[in-house]
Amino acid sequence: MKYAISYVETAFQENPDSPLYVRKEIVHNQRVVEEMKKKGIQFIDELKEVPDGATVVFSAHGVSPEVVKEATQRKMKIGDATCPLVTRVHKKARNIKDSHQIIYIAHRGHDEAIGTMGEADMFLVESPEDVENLKSKITKDKPLTYLMQTTLSVADTKSIVKKIEEVFPYVEHPQKDDICYATTERQEAVQSMLESVDAMLVIGAENSSNSVRLCQLAKKTRPASFQISRKEDVNPDHIKNAKIKILGITAGASSPQVLVDEIVGEILKHFPDAKVSLFPESREDTMSFKLPKELLKQY
Structure with a gap:
């Protein structure tokens, strides 16, 4: 997800004289989308919403060959921010x-x-x-x-x-499964935290598949777990009524650190005596993908 966000922001900076359109949400996180809109980046659902020759970036989730074909036929300048995975x-x-x-x-x-x-x-x-x-x-x-x-x-x-x-006992297994490393690591982290907390707070949009999966995983053993996407969604009564003493916090792959910090800050406003610490087994995300030298192409 970092790859896709960096892709769009870099393409926007390198092409300041022409409108930049992104097909669909670049990632499933409203905060990220709104911040890009403030800069002047425009979001569309389908290519028919923009003129021939427009500059369009495909989101992290990828597109079908038919979408690429349409963009090519209409002589659009194309950027592909699809996650490499x-x-x-x-x-x-x-x-x-x-x-x-x-x-x-x-x-x-x-x-x-x-x-x-x-x-x-x-x-x-x-x-x-x-x-x-x-x-x-x-x-x-x-x-x-x-x-x-x-x-x-x-x-x-x-x-x-x-x-x-x-x-189908004759099925051929792929050499490697396709689940994103960031998704896998977050699910493993949540699983390891559940024994130490009363509930998990998952920070992520409702249409973020990996965020929804994290919350579902947490609720299996900690029913009071919940998911929010912005600091305005913090409800202290929920935490009090569920008698949550230790709250674990995680975030979906498309949730930026600034959003996590804002939500933690909002929680501390309501619970100023709460102590915040990293889970002992937390590990830093070190995997990254390099952007291509040429971001936008005319086919």
């Missing part, structure tokens, strides 16, 4: 689309899923029950494998993969 899934889909049947583990309607499913014919599943329903659609005449949306719950995905193995 999502791009990797797209490439895998293109490489196997003619040789394999593909099961795609994802959330229907999510921007990432829409883009990935545009790369090849595939069967989308969201649960083990969906896998059962594929019995009549998948045959042994062609190899079978699966791909994943990058922001899924690790635990839920494992249960779906287990079901795929059970129903």
Whole structure:
């Protein structure tokens, strides 16, 4: 997500004389989007909202080949801020689309899923029950494998993969799963914190898949856990009524540090005697992706 944000901000700085449009939310975080709008960056849902030849950046979640084709035909200057991990899934889909049947583990309607499913014919599943329903659609005449949306719950995905193995024992497993390292690390961190806290606060937008998964994971053992996306959502009564003495805090991959700091600050206004400390097992995110030398291309 840092990659996508940096991509758009750099492209905007390098092209100050022409409007910069971003298709869909660059990341699923309203704070990030609003800050970009203040700078003059414009957001659109579809390419039809901008004129031919416009400068358009695709969001972190990726787009289907049809969107790229439309932009190219309309002679747009294109920037692709797709997360490199999502791009990797797209490439895998293109490489196997003619040789394999593909099961795609994802959330229907999510921007990432829409883009990935545009790369090849595939069967989308969201649960083990969906896998059962594929019995009549998948045959042994062609190899079978699966791909994943990058922001899924690790635990839920494992249960779906287990079901795929059970129903289709001949399935070919990918060498590596597709779940984003940032998503995986956050889920592991939450899991390790749950024994030490009364509830988890997840900072992230409602349409942020990885944030929603974090909250769902926390609620399984700490029902008082909750999710908010801005400091105005802090409700001290919720914390008091749930009798939360130790509150763990985590954030979705698209939530900026400034937002986390604001929300922690707001909580401290209501609970000035509270002590704030890093969880002992916290680790710094050190993985990063370099931006390409040429951000915007005319095809």
